[in-house]
Amino acid sequence: MRVQFDSIPKLNKEMGLLVTEYINTLTKPVGSLGRLEELAISLAEMKGEAFPNVTKPGVLVFAADHGITAEGVSAYPQEVTKQMVQNFLQGGAAINVFSREIGALLEIIDIGVAGDIEHERLIDKKIRYGTANFYKEDAMTSEEAESAINIGYDQAVEIINKGAECLILGEMGIGNTTASSAILAVLSNKDVSTLVGKGTGISDEQLQYKVNIIKESIEKRNPNPLDPIDMIAKMGGLEIAGMAGAMLAAATYRKPILVDGFICTVAALLAKSISSTVVDYMIVTHRSVEPGHQVASSLLGKKPILDLGLRLGEGTGAAIAYPIVKSATLMLKEMATFQSAGVSNKN
Ligand SMILES: Cc1cc2ncn([C@H]3O[C@H](COP(=O)(O)O)[C@@H](O)[C@H]3O)c2cc1C
Numbered sequence: 001m002r003v004q005f006d007s008i009p010k011l012n013k014e015m016g017l018l019v020t021e022y023i024n025t026l027t028k029p030v031g032s033l034g035r036l037e038e039l040a041i042s043l044a045e046m047k048g049e050a051f052p053n054v055t056k057p058g059v060l061v062f063a064a065d066h067g068i069t070a071e072g073v074s075a076y077p078q079e080v081t082k083q084m085v086q087n088f089l090q091g092g093a094a095i096n097v098f099s100r101e102i103g104a105l106l107e108i109i110d111i112g113v114a115g116d117i118e119h120e121r122l123i124d125k126k127i128r129y130g131t132a133n134f135y136k137e138d139a140m141t142s143e144e145a146e147s148a149i150n151i152g153y154d155q156a157v158e159i160i161n162k163g164a165e166c167l168i169l170g171e172m173g174i175g176n177t178t179a180s181s182a183i184l185a186v187l188s189n190k191d192v193s194t195l196v197g198k199g200t201g202i203s204d205e206q207l208q209y210k211v212n213i214i215k216e217s218i219e220k221r222n223p224n225p226l227d228p229i230d231m232i233a234k235m236g237g238l239e240i241a242g243m244a245g246a247m248l249a250a251a252t253y254r255k256p257i258l259v260d261g262f263i264c265t266v267a268a269l270l271a272k273s274i275s276s277t278v279v280d281y282m283i284v285t286h287r288s289v290e291p292g293h294q295v296a297s298s299l300l301g302k303k304p305i306l307d308l309g310l311r312l313g314e315g316t317g318a319a320i321a322y323p324i325v326k327s328a329t330l331m332l333k334e335m336a337t338f339q340s341a342g343v344s345n346k347n
């Protein structure tokens with residue numbers, strides 16, 4: 001693997017202690033800003049700064065196709081991946097709307113869409129025209145899996161160099177809840193049926209079929225749960241690997257990672273199995289409707305901030321949660337202390 005992932009800095013715990021003390025001097029009852037206070041301390045530890053800044057956020061949306069869609073595991077056809085990439089480039093998707101709202105830098109990366117797309121704003125890093133159908137054969141080669149991680153890493157470095165102070169990773173890939181559920185089943189060693197959800201909205205009957213396809217595929221592919229490259233190569237997907245690589249870069253540069261829904265959280269688990277300290281830089285922003293998401297976030301040791309019943313992906317939940325993360329930093333930066341405001345402190 002080209003990129004070395006052993007250079008993630010440790011959290012600055014001393015800064016965390018300083019900020020904890022400082023928060024208790026602000027004009028509010030001790031602990032009254034709840035999880036916002038925890039967030040502020042975490043951000044200070046990640047960034048190593050007493051007044052951490054998360055503006056601007058950088059959003060990277062990785063798009064790729066999945067051969068497993070040939071088995072009928074999604075409610076939508078494969079072409080929707082390419083069509084949605086065009087929609088992202090025209091500014092009409094949910095992630096465009098929420099990225100504009102939070103003033104984010106937004107980049108769309110084709111890392112493996114099964115069709116050609118021409119657009120000046122598209123970052124073309126296509127590794128292959130979609131993965132192979134992992135019910136029948138390996139999704140990709142190990143070299144392709146490594147390239148996808150490296151591409152994600154490099155894209156994150158680029159957006160950080162453009163000024164991103166925290167990262168949101170999004171994805172688009174019809175069929176990717178199937179690949180993510182398969183990876184999670186192998187990583188968690190839990191029964192597939194407890195993890196799999198309806199994705200884009202399949203019927204109960206199709207859900208049972210999806211469960212069976214995933215179970216049989218895992219038996220046939222027999223991926224090594226201790227080897228993230230093997231899991232990606234055998235089951236996919238390219239965009240999931242790209243997100244994992246981007247998270248490793250974000251942590252290396254001390255940039256907080258705002259983890260989105262189910263697919264993104266599975267990518268986070270893959271990043272964790274490549275370099276466990278990456279988790280220190282993660283904030284799980286919301287709880288997805290997909291049943292596996294709860295398992296994935298508890299394997300990360302994280303409690304989601306929001307629970308809005310989202311099941312979209314693209315990075316949308318993270319973008320919606322960004323103002324909460326920013327509020328934590330503004331609490332530190334802008335609130336008066338008891339002393340500066342002349343307010344009487346607790347007896
Ligand atoms: C129009 C449309 C926009 C989307 N944006 C994200 N997804 C989400 O749904 C897909 C995963 O669900 P499944 O595994 O059931 O195919 C992914 O592309 C994910 O990003 C979308 C899906 C659709 C149809």
Ligand SMILES: O=C(O)c1cccnc1
Pocket residue numbers: 177199200260261262263264288289290310311312313314
């Ligand atoms: O939570 C997600 O990321 C998700 C759920 C369903 C479909 N697409 C994405």
